[in-house]
Amino acid sequence: MCLSNVYRASDRELIMELAAQIRQEAGEVIVRDLFGAAKRIPGSVASVDLENNIVLIDTQEAPAEKA
Numbered sequence: 043m044c045l046s047n048v049y050r051a052s053d054r055e056l057i058m059e060l061a062a063q064i065r066q067e068a069g070e071v072i073v074r075d076l077f078g079a080a081k082r083i084p085g086s087v088a089s090v091d092l093e094n095n096i097v098l099i100d101t102q103e104a105p106a107e108k109a
Contacts (some may be wrong), residue, residue: 044062045062045076045093046064046090046095046097047059047060047061047096047097048061048064048073048097048098048099049093049096049097049099050101051089051100051101052090052101054098057083058075058081059095060076061079062075062076064087066086069085069086069102070082070083070084071083071085071086071087083099083101083102083108084101084102085099085101085102086099086100087099087100088100101108
């Protein structure tokens with residue numbers, strides 16, 4: 043079985059450990075772990091490293107508020 047850790051590409055912050063399924067859908071990346079728990083991340087898949095089981099996601103950051 044091949045499970046991967048999913049990180050935000052910009053700062054390598056861990057989004058999910060041991061992801062079993064990753065799906066791109068309508069501007070979001072849907073990541074599901076081995077037990078079925080899912081997260082929806084606005085953005086797109088930046089990189090998939092199958093040798094090291096690492097997936098990087100380019101997230102869409104919310105615009106900063108004007109001061």
